[in-house]
Amino acid sequence: MEGPELLRLWVLAALALAVSPVTVPEHHVLPDLRLSAETGAIFVHELEREPFLEAFSGSEDDDAPVTFRAHLWQRPDLPRWLRLAQRGPGQPGFLYGCPLPPELGTHRLQVLAYNRRTFATASQRLDIGVTPAPGGEAPFQAEFLVGNRDVEELLPEAAREMFLEASAGLWERGDLHVINVTSALDRGGRVPLPIEGRKEGVYVQVGSHSPFSPCLLAAVSPQSRARCHRGQRPLASCYDTFAPHFSIRWCNLSLLQVVPSPRTPGPEWGPGVLEGGGDFEPPGDVAPRELLSPFLVTLLVPLAVAALLCLLLGHLMCCRREGVGPRGGPGSMARCPRSLQLFHHGSILGDTRELRLMAGRRDVPRPLSTLPMFNVRTGQRTDPMASARHGARAPLLPP
Template structure:
């Protein structure tokens, strides 16, 4: 596989209804533009997709972990077979069956260096997974403060699950991140101010405006600079004509 997905950005709102609320009960429609390039020919192609965003049935997983896979490129983990294989490996060390993949990001988007064009050199992929169950003792030990200290010394962290992903995935355990997402308060709807038009109404601009007296402002703007200029001229003339000393 020589392709590389460069970016995926939300598109601007197009035809009426796109990017809106979507179909009731089915999710929200999100137009996305995917930009990909060929590693060998440097050809670039863009494709516009309409993605239906459906909330997870059980909500966002409370426990989330992010792994850095060092021996894969991002396009190698996008196929369903590769994601399923990675999910099974994570479920084995998490000791849970409800582990799901949340996000897959190239290490190049996190400041990683472009790998050399040598066989076996990969860019690396960050894979975020989540579960509603707590972390296993192995994961907790790998992300503990003592393990972080060993990583700063150039040693492997304290964990007994290094070989769970082998030989398919090479995990950089010092880059393991564990996060517990606490449920936040439900966001209330927007509060409209007094200047918002009612639904179905049109804006009616004012046709007439009350006449104002602009003469005082005009005279003030014109006469004050003229008076200052006249005083300066008189002062300069007095200094040049009346204050000169003869030879």
């Protein structure tokens, strides 16, 4: 009985699947968003979950897991200066990075949000306009390694303001700003053990137009480095300005003085093209250009040069033959008439025949090479002057 009942259950399941309508996940598009960023300063945009959850149809669950993905418009990757960080589906995401002068312009991105429960998706287009910083790049920069924080914990504006306040007590200056925030994992750091209180670590780069304070210079001195590697406190007297919120790894502190490069004159960056809206008006009709003269120059000049070269080559080959006199002149057999050439050849043949006959009638012994060869056993004689074909067949020695 188990077999037929199991078969009936399979048939009922197949019918249920065939009758039930197929639900396709819906896709929603959020309004476009325009953002601005400056070179030499941190750019952070928080991807909040609430607008995307409201866009999902029929999704009223605030605890729905949402995963963010971002890429350039019609391209697979993000710009090289921008990163996306999201700790988990239940937390917001962050787009952050520090644009450089080569990144000036408008960067169009597309953000995709996935609802892991309903498989619904929502997208939003971001236009990030990168403009040069009004005061230029900060010439004095310091990079701190915060060991008790993750990168998502320092990206919110409140955490960055708290870090700047602690840095102001160390730098003794008020014109500080965060240049960049980088996770220690992106710099070759190790993934921490899954133990409570263990953090990845964050590199925070701070810049200012004022020189470094004596405390910072003392913290990077060789004596302070030696004490740091031994596990002792640095020689700087202001090392505790970050406590108790931030734990600074003083062995990784680095100071950098940037020399501003001379700026070449170029177009000044404005608010952008059609930033305030409006229609694009193309330029009017352009006057037609006269292209006949350039065409003739391009075509006729190479032809004229080729013709001159052909004439020069023909003159050298036909009209400049050295040592060639008029036809029929003395000194060359090629210049003699044909009858005279035939007579010359005939006289040579006749003289050759006469010399051979005179050599045969001489009263001198014949050379051994012309005497017949004699076989002592058979008495056979072989003429050595016979042709090579007959001589090769006549045996000289008996077999």
